[in-house]
Amino acid sequence: MDIQIRDLTHTYPTGVEALGGVSLDIAAGARVVLLGQNGAGKTTLVKHFNGLLKPTRGSVRIGDWDTREHSIAQLARRVGFVFQNPDDQLFKTSVEDEIAVGPTYLQIAPDEIQARVAYALDVCALNAVRAAHPYDLSPWQRRWVAIASVVAMRTPIVILDEPTTGQDAVGLARLARLLEEWRAQKVTVVVVTHDVDFAVEHFGDVCLMAGGKLLARGGAEVFAETAHVSRAALDLPQLMRLAQALGLARLPAHAEEFVDALAHENGS
Amino acid sequence: MPNLFVEQLSFKYLHATTPALQGVTCTLQEGAVTAIVGANGAGKSTLCYALAGFIPHFFQGAMQGRVRVNGKDTKETPLADLVTQVGMVFQNPFNQISGAKLTVTEEIAFGLENLGIARDEMQARVNDALDLFGLRAAASQSPLVLSGGQQQRLALASIFVMQAPVMILDEPTSQLDPDGTRQVMETIETLAAQGRTIVLVEHKLEWIARLAARVLVLDQGALVADGAPREILERANEWGLNETRYARAARLARERAVRKNDARLPQTLEQAVEWFQH
């Protein structure tokens, strides 16, 4: 399912204009990362996708639905949202009950719910703690419970807001595998983050945001535009910095590309 | 000069099934940054709590072994005395704001008020801290309107003025964006340059490589490695740590014979440039 954003402006009741005319098309099954500092407008933008926020001006379409014409609960059928703070949603007394909440609200049949919960527990490596009370788990485990509860909803679009916070190497690898699962299932995925290294390694479609505007969109080459990168107040990904320092012609997105570029330079 | 000894420390939280720390023994280096790294759940925060005395005085559980701060056993010394020896900064910037103060200046002074420091001494220390931590411009603002990076610098300042010889920083940048992270890390760099004894728990290994003189690795509650940063961080993958891309690229280059450098893998940009130009 695709997402179409036209001239989206959003002003908060406090008067702050968090988005100033953003237009963006995200194709069905695409995998996009929104990159920028805190306050760039990334979270404000994605909250329009499931109707948590409504446009002050402009429009957002999820498939054939205009978000202004549907409630948040209705949009939840199409858009799964993993929030920055997983603790905001946890209220059941066991991890598996918590994961089952979303599908239950969506009125999925009970045996289907069971199957989905089992799958989500698996993919998110939560089997060992399936009966544990979510609040007895560590913060990084609770984040995975929140992710699992969205996995179980099986929505055609999934949004993840800062999923890399506090993750160790194992967690990041698991996240990468989940993104691959979703790609295979043709789920449209939008990730919001300020982790440039993760973004450039796992996403070929990068949207740079700053000050409520979309600065640039593209692959690794968005980082070549130093004006945009400094406006977004972001660091270059580690390997790109290294490549620049070594005077390499290319901007590599990951280690393999970097070594290829080196080999090419060597002529070896 | 501070002395911090940990002897065969084991701890299991009250309702836990497995111990959070098992037989950890180490001595803290004075006047330097000691980093503690490890996968999530390895026991890093638990070790911090034990160093600061929150275990056993705040958290309930079964504690074995000993932590000695300046000769005092933490089990036998009241927490109020320990906090003057060991200061701690936590992950969540917002939760460290007392809520009792309306300005940044007063917030920094809060700890000193609790310690009963005289007003002119307070004013002197707070004034220095405002400059050292780059908070002079925000001095009369409410702590609640600051950015995450500013709030963490405020937390650092508030602990710093209490003049504890040791400062423990538990993932101070995990909730911050790159800008906030840089602000905090550069502040830590300044403190380290002044010769403070700092314990830093972090996932961002690039900064560890830049700031730490020594790295301790925890794995499932046990201390599995203790040594110089570059030496330890080379083995990041063994312990589930977020290897720096520099190290990954160097290893790959070596494997594919694109570079023949036998030196330790680079962990920072400067080290990488040097390594690849060899």
Place this chain on the structure above:
Amino acid sequence: MNQSFFLDRASGWHALHPLTKLAVAFAILVTAFSVRWMFISVALFVLVIVPLALWGKIWREVLHTTFTIILPLALSLALVQGFFYPGARDVMWQAGPFALKREGLEFAFVTGTRLLVIAGAGLLVVYATHPADLALALVKAGAPFSLAYIAVAAIQLLPEMQGRAQSILNAQQARGLETEGSVVVRVRAFLPLIAPLVYGALENVQERALALDARAFRAPRAKTSWRELRDTPRQRVVRWLLVGVAVLLIFISLLSLFVFH
């Protein structure tokens, strides 16, 4: 964003010691409740509260808040008591089965104006007193430090709690919880919100408690203060007088209750 109710203005009223302001508020309240004259509250409001608010340069806020909160309350009170006051006989206006009775209206008037005085006196103190000063004054007067701290911190951190409640609601809506519709739907939607709010609050409390301990909050030593509270002997005398008069008034009104009825 207003982090607390305190309005930092330079005025004589502001400069008074917090306990003095509290004593004044206390005296006003006691007078409103113990003097048996229908218009005492109005008199107090117009002749004492408003002038003090003017002196404190907070009259706009005091009047605005008092009237926006109290007026709707007072009006509904008038309607309810006017029509349904028990044992009232003096009917002023009638429409079918609904009779507006004088005693009811009188009662509503007295209660409504008393609420006005309560709000006005409270705001006089809160708008003109720095919360830390208030806490300090209470501690100096003998209140436990932790209580004073909690009072101040609770007010400051309230907006965060409200923000969290909204986030928690959003989190459930985003999973498909229907929150609009019949009363049944709305009530059922409310239940999943309680646990995260409580748990989140508890988790936050633990982190906050740790951070406070790290700032020697529970150290058993005499605390000093960054701010200075200025007190004068004259204010001390005034405070004792006010409290004395208030206590006398209470005594007299109790006496009149027992002796004259």
